[in-house]
Amino acid sequence: MLDKPTILHIDINSYFATMMQQEVPSLRGKPVGIVKDIGRSCVIAASKEAKKLGVKTGCRAKDAKKLAPNIIFIPAQFDFCLSATKKLKAIFENISPDVHIYSLDEAFVDVTHCQQYLYHQSPLQLAKVIQKQIKDQLGEWVTCNIGISHNRLLAKMGSEISPPDTVFEINDDNKDAILSTVEFKDVCGVGYRLQEKLKVLGITHPYQLRFYSLPDLEPYFGPFWVEELHRIAYGEEPHVLRLLDRTLDHMKSVGRSITGYRVHDNEDEIKRILFNLMEEVTYKVRRMGLAGRYVWIKLYGSEGRQRWRAHRTLPYYIRHTTEMFQIAYHELYGAWQRDFKVIKFAVRLGMLEPLNETPQTWFPDWHRQEKIYQAMDKISDKYGLFTLRSGRLLNRDIIRPEVTGFFGDKTYQLGR
Amino acid sequence: MFTKLHDRIQVIGIFTFKGFIPKKFQWKDKVYLINQVTLVSDVKDGGLRQRWYSVEVRGNVYRLLYNRDHDEWWLEEVYVG
Numbered sequence: 141m142l143d144k145p146t147i148l149h150i151d152i153n154s155y156f157a158t159m160m161q162q163e164v165p166s167l168r169g170k171p172v173g174i175v176k177d178i179g180r181s182c183v184i185a186a187s188k189e190a191k192k193l194g195v196k197t198g199c200r201a202k203d204a205k206k207l208a209p210n211i212i213f214i215p216a217q218f219d220f221c222l223s224a225t226k227k228l229k230a231i232f233e234n235i236s237p238d239v240h241i242y243s244l245d246e247a248f249v250d251v252t253h254c255q256q257y258l259y260h261q262s263p264l265q266l267a268k269v270i271q272k273q274i275k276d277q278l279g280e281w282v283t284c285n286i287g288i289s290h291n292r293l294l295a296k297m298g299s300e301i302s303p304p305d306t307v308f309e310i311n312d313d314n315k316d317a318i319l320s321t322v323e324f325k326d327v328c329g330v331g332y333r334l335q336e337k338l339k340v341l342g343i344t345h346p347y348q349l350r351f352y353s354l355p356d357l358e359p360y361f362g363p364f365w366v367e368e369l370h371r372i373a374y375g376e377e378p379h380v381l382r383l384l385d386r387t388l389d390h391m392k393s394v395g396r397s398i399t400g401y402r403v404h405d406n407e408d409e410i411k412r413i414l415f416n417l418m419e420e421v422t423y424k425v426r427r428m429g430l431a432g433r434y435v436w437i438k439l440y441g442s443e444g445r446q447r448w449r450a451h452r453t454l455p456y457y458i459r460h461t462t463e464m465f466q467i468a469y470h471e472l473y474g475a476w477q478r479d480f481k482v483i484k485f486a487v488r489l490g491m492l493e494p495l496n497e498t499p500q501t502w503f504p505d506w507h508r509q510e511k512i513y514q515a516m517d518k519i520s521d522k523y524g525l526f527t528l529r530s531g532r533l534l535n536r537d538i539i540r541p542e543v544t545g546f547f548g549d550k551t552y553q554l555g556r
Numbered sequence: 557m558f559t560k561l562h563d564r565i566q567v568i569g570i571f572t573f574k575g576f577i578p579k580k581f582q583w584k585d586k587v588y589l590i591n592q593v594t595l596v597s598d599v600k601d602g603g604l605r606q607r608w609y610s611v612e613v614r615g616n617v618y619r620l621l622y623n624r625d626h627d628e629w630w631l632e633e634v635y636v637g
Contacts, residue, residue, distance in 0.1 A: 159595070163595040163610045163617060164594070164610075164617045164635050165592075165594060165615075165617075165637070166615055166617075166635075166637030167637075214557065215557075215558075219597065220595065220597040220599070222599075223597035223598045224597070226598070278595075279595060520602055521602050521603055522602055522603040522604075523601075523602050523603070524601035524604055525602065527602070
């Protein structure tokens, strides 16, 4: 009889950069910075060698160059990484039915219920086998950290604090020692702002929180975070990880954002970019048989504080690009003061429900549009999205779908 | 940096229990012997299923694309290492 769960957290080291080094052997052992595309200035992933020189994910290319003068910048190959993630998922699902792909390069594998049937009953042995299988399937250069513990917080913590290509177990014997030495940046569920607030009080490690009473902390963090921090102090799962237990019948929202190469103030360009993003959003919504009634738009300027957002909750459901564009562009964006140039665009359609569970409109125009979109979707399904496109997107570069490390649309991507 | 090419090629390989492994390809009348396959990726764009083989030949990496629907091989990109 197993008294505690056994959870493995697998984290591929420097995923985008490692996959590129796997593909191009001459890059192995060299500092590599992955950028989104040629000419882009943000490093979205750094190789192990670049990290050793101080290059961090999210830093600017020119800063990375100062830290690592020999760094090689290469555009990401998102499709290849998604293909590799699907292979990882297959490896994990061969071990246990309880697999949760957490992001493009991270997964939780719960072996509690199947451990007794596995050939390698020791989790440490099993972790070594997983590391070997990953090398066999993805390539010899691909390494991963594996954290083992009785819950997801500690398993993830284990993989975060262990050196590359190692296995680390957090159990009752070492848990308190780990919680008193681990930094909050390695604790899932504690973001940068919360870390800074804690630092002001002199709290830098989870264990320290045990010495504060809940009423002491509540004025600083509020009732929700006090409970969360208290759980983390004792190595229990925070809300963000407990949410993984929810079984979602379908996605609740679909969004898309893009950061431009430069700032935009040309109305035609802005209109085209927003339409392009909404085409992708509504296509995905229709592919999943859904419709939504929450339209959201957010624009960012190049200065940190330049942000504008608006949303509308509709009394009816929509799923056509023209419907979403009418609300998001003509009504919401149309009311914006335009007080900064835009560098980042984000749109979202939320409050999604299955189309057959939503009230159907009686307007014949909507049904005509629906037939047109269904016909277009059939062509997209066969030949790819944007094979057939609106006149608004003709003779321009198309913003195509792509995956991100966060893997927000994993339900859509892995469900296909 | 990868350079885009998009040229038709011919490929010879072997089938193993792991699937097809390209061994050499002919590009513009020249035959390239593949030293190793460094990555195999399956990409889907709509209903189009594409299999990409990244292969290393004398230190350079070539991205070969096999279009399953049309049974065609393309040399899409090269990285000169």
